[in-house]
Amino acid sequence: MTDLDRIRNFAIIAHIDHGKSTLADRLIQFCGGVDQREFRDQMLDSMDIERERGITIKAQTVRLAYRAQDGKDYVLNLMDTPGHVDFAYEVSRSLAACEGSILVVDASQGVEAQTLANVYQAIDNGHEIVPVLNKIDLPAADPGRVKQQIEDVIGIDASGAVEVSAKTGLNIGAVLEALVQRLPAPVGDAAAPLKALLVDSWYDPYLGVVVLVRIRDGRLVRGQKIRMMAAGATYEVDRVGVFTPKPKDMAALGPGEMGFITAGIKAVADVKVGDTITEERRPAAEPLPGFKPSLPVVFCGLFPTDTADFEHLRESLAKLRLNDASFVYEPESSAALGFGFRCGFLGLLHLEIIQERLEREFDLDLIATAPSVVYKVHLTNGEVVDVYNPVDMPDPVRVDHIEEPWIKATIFVPDEYLGAVLKLCEDRRGRQDQLTYAGTRAMLVYRLPLAEVVFDFYDRLKSVSRGYASFDYAVDSYEEGDVVKLAILVNAEPVDALSIMVHRAEAESRGRVLCVKLKELIPQQLFKIAIQAAIGGRIIARETVSALRKDVTAKCYGGDISRKRKLLEKQKEGKKRMRQFGKVDIPQSAFFAALKAREN
Amino acid sequence: MTADAPGFGVYVHWPFCVSKCPYCDFNSHVRSTIDETGWRDALLRDLETQARPFADRRVTSVFFGGGTPSLMAPATVAAVIDRIAALWPLAPDVEITLEANPNSAEVARFRDLRAAGIGRVSIGVQALDDDALRLLGRAHGGDEARRAIAAAAAIFDRFSFDLIYARPGQGLDAWTRELGAALALAGEHLSVYQLTFEPGTRFEQLRRRGDIVPLDDETADAMFDATRAILDAHGLPAYEISNHARPGAASRHNLGYWRYEDYLGVGPGAHGRLTLGGVKYATRAERAPETWMAQVAAAGEGMAARDVVAPADAAREALLMGLRLTAGISPPRFQRVCGTPLDAALDPRGLARMIEGGFLRRDADGTLVATPAGLRVLDAVLVEIAR
Numbered sequence: 013m014t015d016l017d018r019i020r021n022f023a024i025i026a027h028i029d030h031g032k033s034t035l036a037d038r039l040i041q042f043c044g045g046v047d048q049r050e051f052r053d054q055m056l057d058s059m060d061i062e063r064e065r066g067i068t069i070k071a072q073t074v075r076l077a078y079r080a081q082d083g084k085d086y087v088l089n090l091m092d093t094p095g096h097v098d099f100a101y102e103v104s105r106s107l108a109a110c111e112g113s114i115l116v117v118d119a120s121q122g123v124e125a126q127t128l129a130n131v132y133q134a135i136d137n138g139h140e141i142v143p144v145l146n147k148i149d150l151p152a153a154d155p156g157r158v159k160q161q162i163e164d165v166i167g168i169d170a171s172g173a174v175e176v177s178a179k180t181g182l183n184i185g186a187v188l189e190a191l192v193q194r195l196p197a198p199v200g201d202a203a204a205p206l207k208a209l210l211v212d213s214w215y216d217p218y219l220g221v222v223v224l225v226r227i228r229d230g231r232l233v234r235g236q237k238i239r240m241m242a243a244g245a246t247y248e249v250d251r252v253g254v255f256t257p258k259p260k261d262m263a264a265l266g267p268g269e270m271g272f273i274t275a276g277i278k279a280v281a282d283v284k285v286g287d288t289i290t291e292e293r294r295p296a297a298e299p300l301p302g303f304k305p306s307l308p309v310v311f312c313g314l315f316p317t318d319t320a321d322f323e324h325l326r327e328s329l330a331k332l333r334l335n336d337a338s339f340v341y342e343p344e345s346s347a348a349l350g351f352g353f354r355c356g357f358l359g360l361l362h363l364e365i366i367q368e369r370l371e372r373e374f375d376l377d378l379i380a381t382a383p384s385v386v387y388k389v390h391l392t393n394g395e396v397v398d399v400y401n402p403v404d405m406p407d408p409v410r411v412d413h414i415e416e417p418w419i420k421a422t423i424f425v426p427d428e429y430l431g432a433v434l435k436l437c438e439d440r441r442g443r444q445d446q447l448t449y450a451g452t453r454a455m456l457v458y459r460l461p462l463a464e465v466v467f468d469f470y471d472r473l474k475s476v477s478r479g480y481a482s483f484d485y486a487v488d489s490y491e492e493g494d495v496v497k498l499a500i501l502v503n504a505e506p507v508d509a510l511s512i513m514v515h516r517a518e519a520e521s522r523g524r525v526l527c528v529k530l531k532e533l534i535p536q537q538l539f540k541i542a543i544q545a546a547i548g549g550r551i552i553a554r555e556t557v558s559a560l561r562k563d564v565t566a567k568c569y570g571g572d573i574s575r576k577r578k579l580l581e582k583q584k585e586g587k588k589r590m591r592q593f594g595k596v597d598i599p600q601s602a603f604f605a606a607l608k609a610r611e612n
Numbered sequence: 613m614t615a616d617a618p619g620f621g622v623y624v625h626w627p628f629c630v631s632k633c634p635y636c637d638f639n640s641h642v643r644s645t646i647d648e649t650g651w652r653d654a655l656l657r658d659l660e661t662q663a664r665p666f667a668d669r670r671v672t673s674v675f676f677g678g679g680t681p682s683l684m685a686p687a688t689v690a691a692v693i694d695r696i697a698a699l700w701p702l703a704p705d706v707e708i709t710l711e712a713n714p715n716s717a718e719v720a721r722f723r724d725l726r727a728a729g730i731g732r733v734s735i736g737v738q739a740l741d742d743d744a745l746r747l748l749g750r751a752h753g754g755d756e757a758r759r760a761i762a763a764a765a766a767i768f769d770r771f772s773f774d775l776i777y778a779r780p781g782q783g784l785d786a787w788t789r790e791l792g793a794a795l796a797l798a799g800e801h802l803s804v805y806q807l808t809f810e811p812g813t814r815f816e817q818l819r820r821r822g823d824i825v826p827l828d829d830e831t832a833d834a835m836f837d838a839t840r841a842i843l844d845a846h847g848l849p850a851y852e853i854s855n856h857a858r859p860g861a862a863s864r865h866n867l868g869y870w871r872y873e874d875y876l877g878v879g880p881g882a883h884g885r886l887t888l889g890g891v892k893y894a895t896r897a898e899r900a901p902e903t904w905m906a907q908v909a910a911a912g913e914g915m916a917a918r919d920v921v922a923p924a925d926a927a928r929e930a931l932l933m934g935l936r937l938t939a940g941i942s943p944p945r946f947q948r949v950c951g952t953p954l955d956a957a958l959d960p961r962g963l964a965r966m967i968e969g970g971f972l973r974r975d976a977d978g979t980l981v982a983t984p985a986g987l988r989v990l991d992a993v994l995v996e997i998a999r
Contacts, residue, residue, distance in 0.1 A: 538969060538992050561829045563991040564853055564936070565836060566808035567774070571623055571869060571883040573929045574894055580932055583995045595965070 013231070013266030014087045017197040021226070021270060023091040023107055023139075025131055026116035027124035027482065031146040034178040035116055035187075036074070036092055040257060042184045043076035043088070073211070073224060073270045075254040080192045088191060089270040091211070093130075099358060101306045102212060102338075104133055105286045108302060109211050109226035109270060112140035112195035114187065115162075119145040119175070120152035122161045122453070125424045125482035131166055142190050143173035149180055157451070165450045200267025205296045206230030206238070208289040211270075213280050215334035219251070221277035225289060226270045228300065233264040237292035238275065241299040243284055246292050247275035281337040306338045308356025309417065309487055310363055310383050310466050311400045313344055313509065314370070315352030317377035317589065317600060322351045328374035329353060332366065339366050344401070348509040348593050349379055349603070354401055360466055379591075379600045381509050383466045388415040388490055402511045405497045408548055416493040417462040420445070422455065423473070425481040430454045432476035440464035441515060459488060463495075463513065498523055500530070501544040501551075502596050509603055516547075523553040531555040533602040539595050618948070619672035619868040622696055624655065625879030626681040627901050630715075634749045634814035635776070635807060639881035639899050640679045652688040654908045656695050658897075659878045661912035663699045665888055666876065671700045673707040673865035676730075682712035686724035692878075693729040707770075707864040709734055714752045714760030714773075722767045732770040734803070734863075735760055740793055744779055749814075761797045772801035772863070777839070778832040779807050780824055787835050788842060795846050800861035804839055805854050806832055836988055852936050853987050870937050872930040872949040880904035880914060885921070885929075892921040892950070924999070926950040927957035932994050940973075940981030954980065962996035972997070 026032035076088040093106035107113070113134040117123060134141060143162055145155050159170040174190055176183040211224040225232065232238075232252055239246045253261045254271040265271045277283055285306065288299035316325045329341050339362065344354040357363040363383060370376050387399045390412045399405055421442075425433045427449075437444070437458045446457035460469075465485065473481050496519050500510035510530075514522050523545030530543045534557050541557040590597035629640045674696055676689065693708060709732040710725060712718055722733070737757045739745050745753060752760070757773075764771040775794055777787050794802070809816045809826060818824040840850055848856040852870060855863065868875055877884035877895060881904075884895035897914040898904040904914040921929065930950040934941035943954040950957075958980075966972040971986030971993045986993050 538966075538971060538989055538996070558829075560989050560992050561833045562806065562836065562988040565778075565806035565832075565988060566810070567776070567803075567805035567854065571875065571877055571885075573869070573872075573885060573933060574883065574896070576932055577925060577929050579991070580928060580994050580998060583991065584998065587995055595969075 013202065013264060014269060016200065016268045018084065019087050019089065019198055019268040020112070020191050020195045021089045021091065021110040021198055021268065022142075022191055022195060023093050023110045023113045023134065024116060025093075025113050025127065025134055026146075027118070027121075027126040030116050030118040030121065030124070030127070031178045032116050033092075035114070035144070035146060035176070035184075036090060038178050038181055038184045039076060039088075039090060039188065040074055042181075042188065043078050072257070073255055073272075074257045075270065076188075076256075078188050078192070081189060082192075086192055087269070088188065091270070099338075099362070101304065101358075102285055103130060104137070104302070105209065105211055107134050107137045107139065108300075109209050110137075110139065111198055112142065112191070114191070115141050115143045115166075115168075116146050117143065117158055117162060119148050119155050119158050120150055122158045123165050123424070123450070125422050125484040128166065128422060128424075128455075129484040129486075131168075135168075140195050141168050142187070142194055143168070143170045144187055145173050145175045146178050148175040149177040149182060161450055165455070198268030200227065201229045202231060202266050204229035205294045206232060206236075206289065206291045207296045207300060208232055208265075209300050210240070210283060210285060210287040210289055212285055213277075213283045213337075215280055219274045221274065221280055221283060221334075223273050223275070223277065223283055223289075224270070225265070225273060227265050227267050229267055229296070230291065231264050231266050232271075232273060232289075238273075238289050239292045239295060240283060241288040241290055241296070243282065243287055245282055247277055249273050249275045251275075279334050279337075281333060284337070306358060308338070308340055308358060309462065310359060310385060311354060311356045312363060312383045313346065313349065313352055313381035313401070314341075314355050314367065315346065315349040315379045315381075315509075317379055319350045321376060324374070325353065325370070325376055325378070328370055328376060329355075331374070332369060336366070338362070346381075346403075346509045348507045348591050348598070349381070350591075352379075356400065360470065379509075379603055381603060382512050384513060385417050385462045385466060387495060387513065390414070402497050402513050403508045405513070408496075413492050414495045415490040416495055418459055418488045418491050419462050419465060419485040420488040421458045421460055421465070421483060421485040423458065423481055423483050424453055424455055425477050427452050427454060429477040429480060430456075433473065433481055436469075436472055436476055440469060460485075461491075461493060461515075462487065463515075496547050498526070499546045500526060501542075501546055502530075502593055502598065503539075503542050504544070505594055506546075507593055507598070519547055520552050523547070527553045527555040530602055531557055534596070534598055536560040537595075537597060541596050619864065619871070619873040620666075620669040620700075621673040621675065621865045621868040621873070621875035622659075622671055623865070623875055623877045623879075623882055623884075624659075624674065624676045624681070624692055625678060625877070625882040625897075626676060626684050627679040627880045627904075628683060629678065629680045630683070630713075630751060631749070632814075634818075635810070637810035637813050638679070641901055643901070648685050648688060650905070652685075652691050654905055654914075655688070655692055655879055658908050658913050659692065659695055659876075660699065662876055662878065662884070662895075666874075666886065667699070669700055669874070670703050671696060671706060672703045673868060674709070675865040676710040678711055680713050680718075681710050682718040682721065682725070682733075686721055686728045689725060689730065690728035705864075707732055709863065709865055711736065712760070712764070714757040716752075716756055716759070719756075719760045719763050722763050726767050731768060732772070732863075733764050733768050734801075735764055735771065735773040737761065737773040737794075738776045739779075740790055744782075747779065748776060758797060765797075765799055770801070770861070771799050772803060772857075773798070774803045774805065776805050776807050778827045778835055780827055782827060782831075782835075784831055784834050784838060788838050791839060791842055795842070795848075798846075798848065800848075801855070801857040801863065802843065802848055803855050804843075806836070833988075837984075840984065849938070850987075851938050853990065867937075870933045871945065872926075872933050882914075890951070892923075892926045894919045894921050923951050924957075927952035928998050931957050931998055932990075935980070935982045935990055935994070936987075938981070938987070940975070940979045943978040943980075954978070957999055958997050959999050962998075966993055966996050 024032050072092040074090045078086045078088050091106050091110050093103045162170040174186045207229040208225040208227045213223045216222050234252050236249045251274040253259050290296040339357050341353040341355040345351050389397050389399050391410050392412045442458040442460040448455050494516040495513050496516050498512050498514050499506045527543045527545050540559045543555045544551050545553040590599050627641050710730045712733045712735050714735050740754045742753050809819045843856045850856050851862045874886050880901050881899040882897045886893045896917045898907050898916045907914045927950045946954040973981045
């Protein structure tokens, strides 16, 4: 165990691409955590998807050994946190495990939306903030302006900001020295009953579930019987250690320390981020504050492209959930798409990541239905039901009113794109809360219905601002909304997987656009196809795909039968990628692409 | 025509043309000079090498296609026919066809070709209208075409000619008038194709650039119906999607393809389907004339590939070819040519759907027939029913 006054625990906060992972890499190298031979970029991001997208999904800790200018040896625990808004709760738990944060700001880009959201969380957690201006070596770096911006926008003192280049390694020592000098040492009582914060967990194929912890009071040792205070489960600790970043076994972890344990835990779902770990025999009286189970806010159906892959999908979801307890799934069947799962996610990035991991790590080909939010449907009999899937929407005559989730969005955008961004927010039924300026950048706070954001808001925002706008959001509240179910009928039969919930005011235009889009996406077939959009029983739009007229009336050289057979085989392959609906084959691409259709 | 004896055809490909037509995606090449003797020897060698394992067959048809085989020296044609006759017995009613262009220079060779052993010509008339012929990039005019047809009728036992319709800007009335004029010249057989835009052709390039606009589907469809009605009324019913003949006057050679009988392919880019020891083989010759020549010189035959056709694939091939015929597929014949019972090659649900939809018909004896509605969309129908 280490003396409390020789420990410093810190997180790194940054907007995406501002250099958080690179700085972490440099700090590790500076402290000799890895030798040159073992080093690779983004040391702490172990998943392929993290490395490729340059994002962090799971929290990681690294214990650094640093001899400061005062000649004393310190233990610096670096907490690498997910930066994205979808993982806001995980971020808040990671921050709760530290006493201070490094705030990394790109010295040319300045403060961005994610910077702001995360730094406020750190301040809420009582953190001492050490501002670090990165990419100081770039010609466009303007440290004076960015420091001023940090003071104006965030409201913290930036005079002691450390100017570094994580890329070249410039001034890395000064960052470490600032941590030692400016961050408070942790506090805790080694003699008290064990109280440890469960920061994150993941599934390791060799070790089982690995749990990341921060000790507040007491000690965590091998062989100890522990209890998860919220989950109620008990385990016996079989391994205690730290990451340097390589895993290293320790005899014990004491107050102020961070590390990992394994305890014969089978599934990540059994260990909840934010839970408090205590001793079985001498439990703490109170858990640590702030535990809340993370709740999915965005739902979509995932179906295997080849219906024979259902079992494989089920097993893959189960395996993935071992590693990510924050997404949920339950079986769902669709007349159009067959058997699949309704899955819930923390946000859109989370949805994309899970889908990508399923396709990549488990070699699945998936059809995803349109993302949907959770509506609170108030029935005339006073009951309130949560509806995750448009298909489950109760009969309109039984519905008194419907509430939909709203978010509070923070958007940073250069002046010249402000108009376009305001228009986008207004088009999406947004309500402005705040509009302030910091230099030539505007900070907008908007309240928006989540349903208007889940699909392509972020893409549109990037496109209207040429990539310069940054965006962050938090789910805010539920409000009554005039929401209706828009059904799509193909040859008079409703196609469940194509129905969506929309605001009444835009139902007609969405219905029209959807029909037109589907007409483009559904190839001509042997029979005429009627595509209709309906609200309740009322048809609001209609398109017709005329029947195929001819496909074999050309002159062809009779002898080359192979070519004809290959054409037939190709067409049969193509048909496999379609979903048969009555007499109509609907290409899979239609299910997702059609729903992207909006009138611009 | 003997209905049930399985045929054995020989296809000979002459890959050269005077110029490349903008709609044509066949294996044709333009060369300033052709070593006629070299080509004759190579064709004979290719023929001889390939013939060896099949000496027990009786040849029911020979077909010279291209390219433009009417550009072959009649002596070359004679040499090939003579060699075929030396290698195999010929059926008494053997059909020997040559594709000809109606250009006057080529028509001048008709008598020599007749003497060489050609009994039937298929003339690439394509249109009777000068403007249309220019659009199609043909080297002949309407009058030239009429003279060629008259010459063929006088010189050969049998003749046919091709027409291409559904051309850009063509009206239904204009087409029925043109077809009427063609009928006045026609004999026992007529092939009528719709203009399509095939990948790699000049027309396809123009279409993509928007410089040429294909005829709308409605009009083309109406033309298809009108063509069938008119030719029916004139005693030239369709026996295949695009081929019409008086009863008994169908192209024996092409019938062999559609019935999935054996044929041997000689010359560049020629394909073959050959059954040996109960196994079906697919052969494919090198397409480029010079590569093919080199291959013949090296190996005695111009083969690029000789593959076993798996029974399931053979069944698909027999199905997709056989349904092109208005007579449909008779189950015993199907099983004889591909080894698989007809119903084992069909997806019963798809079949039921197609019969219910009016695209296919099943006769009392089990014969499977594509209806007029099914014939024109046969590719889509096949996707539904093929296993």
